[in-house]
Amino acid sequence: MNRIRWLAVIAAAGLGIFGLSFVDGWISHDRELLGEGYRRVHIVLNAWRSAAIPVLTLGAVAALATGIGALIAVRRPGIPGWLLMGGSVVTLAVIGATLVPNGQDGHASSVQLTPAWLTGVGIGLAAVMVAGAVAVVRPHRQAAVALCVVGAIGVVGGIGGRWLGLQVSAGTGAHWSDGSYTRPATADQEPETLTITSGSFEIADRWAGTWESSGWTVVLTDDPACPDSRGTYHAHGEGGTGVDLRFVKVVDTCHDGARAADLEDGIWARDP
Structure with missing residues (x-):
């Protein structure tokens, strides 16, 4: 495909991820309330609810920004290609971090987060964005290595951010003090x-x-x-x-x- 078509693909994939981010289907949230026996509470989250914030939310925002950038690049070829590459890689990295299960155990309850069906869809669309950006920009080897490093940092940071966010959110909500x-x-x-x-x-x-x-x-x-x-x-x-x-x-x-x-x-x- 030519450059214009690849930009259209990037835009469609990015806007698609952002649109799907409001659908409850990204993260499976299981909480067990402990007591005499236990009670299990299961919900499925979108990218803008509780444990999905801020990491998966960042992925949705990065997808939107990259998609808009691709649309602008159709009319203004002077848009730097590294913006499209960087945005696509960050989107793929932080959504990919959602694949790693996350959990928190407490005295009174435990929480487990696992990927739901839309995580796979989001990763697929983000991979299409990366492929499209590579086709448009055609980065040289040094730039490709740098982008791989950025992607790895994004995955590790996303995993760490999800873990930290869960520890903080699961540990808050206490309305009492001594x-x-x-x-x-x-x-x-x-x-x-x-x-x-x-x-x-x-x-x-x-x-x-x-x-x-x-x-x-x-x-x-x-x-x-x-x-x-x-x-x-x-x-x-x-x-x-x-x-x-x-x-x-x-x-x-x-x-x-x-x-x-x-x-x-x-x-x-x-x-x-």
């Missing part, structure tokens, strides 16, 4: 104070034990009132600043659900 929270009286419960201190918790004189967390999930163990029971909850931030807590039970059989009823009844307001 201190005390008070829940006013409700129709079923007396007013009580929850105290969290260095990995332990105490609620009045009724409940106490170990407090472990992963993201917004907390696990309660070693409670003398029910030493063999393990409670798993989601702790949601409430109030205008998100510092108050609302608990949603995943599983807790302590005293036939009495501890769960206590925690879930009302909002626990952060004490000044």
Whole structure:
């Protein structure tokens, strides 16, 4: 094919990747919530959601920029060829990094990320972009070696960025800190104070034990009132600043659900 047709192919592939980036089909996200037994939550992500950011998002943006650059190059041949080559290689590298499984294990939950069906489609389109850029630019050997190095750095950086991003995102979402929270009286419960201190918790004189967390999930163990029971909850931030807590039970059989009823009844307001 001639130069114009190759540029059109690059543009179509780049814009195609960007368009597909909004479709849920790039990353398979599996989370296991631990407790007495476990609950598995499975979702499929696009390039603009949670664990796909920022690495896969960068690939989509690079594909868009390269595709637009190819369209401009059709009218303005003076566009530097290395921009098309660099953009295509970066797109392929960071999307290719998604092929490597990624995971994070915590006390209360574990997360596993694996490629979904659109990852293969994206890599194929990115490879077409690279082939088209090579056909248009025809880089000499030294430039080709430099681009291979850039690609390798992009893959390694993408893998590392995905791992770091998952560790940070899975470790955030905690709306609490050491201190005390008070829940006013409700129709079923007396007013009580929850105290969290260095990995332990105490609620009045009724409940106490170990407090472990992963993201917004907390696990309660070693409670003398029910030493063999393990409670798993989601702790949601409430109030205008998100510092108050609302608990949603995943599983807790302590005293036939009495501890769960206590925690879930009302909002626990952060004490000044």
